Amino acid sequence: MTEPGIPRPSVAYRILARRRLAVIGVVGGLVAASLLADVLTGPAGLSLSEVLSVLLDPESASGSYRTIVWTLRLPTALMAVLVGASLGVAGAEMQTILDNPLASPFTLGVSAAASFGAALVMVFGASASAVSTALLVPLGAFTWAMLCSLAIYGIGRIRGGSRETIIVGGVALHFIFSSGVAFLQYIASEDTLQAIVFWIFGTLQGATWRKLAVIGGVLVAAMMLLTVRTWQLTALRFGENHARSLGIDVQRLRLQTLVLVSILTGTAVCFTGAIGFIGLVAPHLARMSVGEDQRFFMPLSALYGALLVSAAAIVSKSLVPGTIFPIGIATAALGAPFFASLALVRRRTYW
Amino acid sequence: MILEAHQLSFGYGSAKVLEGVDVKIGPGVTAVIGPNAAGKSTLLKCLCGLLRPQGRVCLDGCELRSLDSATLAQRVSHLSQDFSSRAVLTVFETVLLGRLHQLGWRVTPDEVRIVEQLLDEMDLNQLAGRYVNELSSGQVQMVAIAQALAREPAVLLMDEPTSNLDLRRQFEVCTLIRKLTDSRGISTAIALHDLNLAARFADTICVLQNGRVRCSGPPGTVLTEAMITAVYQVEARTTPDEQGRPIVTVLGPSPAIRESTNEQVSTLRIKNRMS
Numbered sequence: 001m002t003e004p005g006i007p008r009p010s011v012a013y014r015i016l017a018r019r020r021l022a023v024i025g026v027v028g029g030l031v032a033a034s035l036l037a038d039v040l041t042g043p044a045g046l047s048l049s050e051v052l053s054v055l056l057d058p059e060s061a062s063g064s065y066r067t068i069v070w071t072l073r074l075p076t077a078l079m080a081v082l083v084g085a086s087l088g089v090a091g092a093e094m095q096t097i098l099d100n101p102l103a104s105p106f107t108l109g110v111s112a113a114a115s116f117g118a119a120l121v122m123v124f125g126a127s128a129s130a131v132s133t134a135l136l137v138p139l140g141a142f143t144w145a146m147l148c149s150l151a152i153y154g155i156g157r158i159r160g161g162s163r164e165t166i167i168v169g170g171v172a173l174h175f176i177f178s179s180g181v182a183f184l185q186y187i188a189s190e191d192t193l194q195a196i197v198f199w200i201f202g203t204l205q206g207a208t209w210r211k212l213a214v215i216g217g218v219l220v221a222a223m224m225l226l227t228v229r230t231w232q233l234t235a236l237r238f239g240e241n242h243a244r245s246l247g248i249d250v251q252r253l254r255l256q257t258l259v260l261v262s263i264l265t266g267t268a269v270c271f272t273g274a275i276g277f278i279g280l281v282a283p284h285l286a287r288m289s290v291g292e293d294q295r296f297f298m299p300l301s302a303l304y305g306a307l308l309v310s311a312a313a314i315v316s317k318s319l320v321p322g323t324i325f326p327i328g329i330a331t332a333a334l335g336a337p338f339f340a341s342l343a344l345v346r347r348r349t350y351w
Numbered sequence: 352m353i354l355e356a357h358q359l360s361f362g363y364g365s366a367k368v369l370e371g372v373d374v375k376i377g378p379g380v381t382a383v384i385g386p387n388a389a390g391k392s393t394l395l396k397c398l399c400g401l402l403r404p405q406g407r408v409c410l411d412g413c414e415l416r417s418l419d420s421a422t423l424a425q426r427v428s429h430l431s432q433d434f435s436s437r438a439v440l441t442v443f444e445t446v447l448l449g450r451l452h453q454l455g456w457r458v459t460p461d462e463v464r465i466v467e468q469l470l471d472e473m474d475l476n477q478l479a480g481r482y483v484n485e486l487s488s489g490q491v492q493m494v495a496i497a498q499a500l501a502r503e504p505a506v507l508l509m510d511e512p513t514s515n516l517d518l519r520r521q522f523e524v525c526t527l528i529r530k531l532t533d534s535r536g537i538s539t540a541i542a543l544h545d546l547n548l549a550a551r552f553a554d555t556i557c558v559l560q561n562g563r564v565r566c567s568g569p570p571g572t573v574l575t576e577a578m579i580t581a582v583y584q585v586e587a588r589t590t591p592d593e594q595g596r597p598i599v600t601v602l603g604p605s606p607a608i609r610e611s612t613n614e615q616v617s618t619l620r621i622k623n624r625m626s
Contacts (some may be wrong), residue, residue: 006477006506008467008476009443009466009467009470009480010463010464010466010467010478011446012479012480013441013443013463013479014445014463016441016480064467088507097475114365136507184536227456231448231451231454232451234440234444234448235433235448235451237432237437237438237439237440238435238436238438238445239433239434240435241401241431241433241493242434242435244401245399245401245422245424245428245429245431246424246449246451246502247420247423247425247451247452248424248451249419249426284404287439289437289443291440291444291482292439292440293444294442297454321610
């Protein structure tokens with residue numbers, strides 16, 4: 001029945017799957033390359049062979065080189081990759097469960113709540129020592145991000161978990177927390193104000209191996225839990241009622257995913273501040289490359305997120321030599337025009 | 352498998368949609384007909400467990416409530432009217448997702464073969480690689496039907512599966528549903544507006560009116576001129592075809608309706624004149 005020259009549907013399906021795996025491989029390679037380039041960039045002017053020898057054989061390298069690569073550059077570069085991947089996955093799943101192309105950790109107020117939590121600690125915890133501030137600020141950010149998600153969860157429960165109520169609730173929370181941050185800035189001292197503003201800009205500095213372990217652990221756990229639900233999440237794209245006809249408990253799936261995604265976002269932003277736009281752009285790029293089969297869509301969203309933040313980190317280091325531009329500014333400044341151009345040049349409809 | 356409902360009642364808030372409905376789906380094809388808002392869609396949703404009505408729904412004597420959602424979804428396949436085709440998924444992937452509860456991380460050759468056979472059977476294999484968000488509404492409907500069949504259910508419930516299809520496709524879909532019902536020995540219920548399709552393809556017709564079963568039975572006994580006038584408020588002629596199944600010709604609104612419409616028009620005229 002098939003015309004000659006056109007492969008059988010089963011063969012075409014296998015070819016498509018292989019092509020998608022290849023795309024994931026290529027983007028994964030680009031992430032690795034970007035990671036290496038990120039480690040190479042910096043004021044100390046280390047060459048590729050020097051960096052490689054320190055990376056591959058840290059024991060025989062000189063002390064200062066080892067500090068630059070292993071304590072400063074590599075953790076920061078890995079932080080970019082892990083935070084980008086977390087935000088990419090979070091954005092992808094938020095867009096899936098809320099059936100909305102504009103859903104992202106920003107849209108739902110989770111990032112604003114994190115900023116509020118951080119600012120709250122900075123303003124009222126000023127008397128605490130520097131060490132405890134370093135611990136309390138991420139903790140405050142994470143706590144408030146989770147409180148925000150709990151509020152969204154609660155709103156969703158009351159009204160039966162429909163996507164409209166979750167979005168309306170999220171947008172309302174976003175504005176509430178934004179005004180809270182503005183209020184804290186208003187009452188803050190000049191030094192604290194500066195600290196708050198820098199936190200909101202987002203920064204990758206101050207990355208440590210311990211922080212990396214936390215973010216990495218949460219990312220892996222969240223991706224594994226999402227993988228269990230991979231077909232259900234894919235089927236959710238046929239619409240809520242149709243998914244229910246297919247035997248999916250849509251309300252439970254939506255709320256469980258929302259909680260997972262909130263933990264993921266909360267962990268990522270509590271160490272780095274608000275890095276915008278990744279959660280929005282990465283899923284769109286992934287959707288255009290491999291469609292919405294979650295087996296490919298979710299990992300590729302993570303990889304695109306990692307690539308974008310890593311590239312932005314390189315740009316933020318090289319823009320003004322000797323200084324590090326806040327990464328949040330770089331991601332939004334690069335991401336927004338890029339996002340708009342995606343919408344203008346695309347040939348197919350992706351939403 | 353036989354799906355049976357006893358004394359089903361359901362309402363959205365205070366508005367009663369179904370009242371004391373007794374219905375038996377299977378063996379063979381049952382067409383559920385009736386005017387808009389008669390409760391056809393609600394009945395099908397109650398029968399597949401999407402809605403929780405008062406009364407009992409039993410699948411081969413086993414209460415629906417006692418089955419878990421995955422088992423239920425595998426045995427009773429419901430094709431809703433609100434299939435959203437915005438997903439960036441190919442037709443093949445869409446049909447494959449009908450096998451949701453059987454799929455593992457790796458899609459097995461068996462699953463792929465089931466989908467491919469179905470696409471062949473429905474003559475959809477030229478569309479297999481196309482994205483569903485780029486198809487016409489008629490094509491989307493065919494894909495949604497294919498997905499419902501990919502579930503290999505024991506009971507198939509379809510809510511107006513022919514609503515977006517042209518005449519040929521309507522006929523083809525009904526023929527296919529008839530064929531699969533017989534070859535797989537499943538029980539099928541289809542909500543339909545077209546009485547002639549119902550007469551031609553169904554073994555049993557169940558007529559709903561205002562949330563109650565008005566009558567049910569074989570097409571020849573149910574589709575009478577009197578029933579059609581009473582339920583649809585139209586005047587109709589039925590003539591038997593060569594196999595004795597009724598062919599329905601709608602002549603126009605029934606006299607009672609015409610008079611009341613005329614009355615409304617004349618009252619309106621009087622009012623207009625007075626103002």
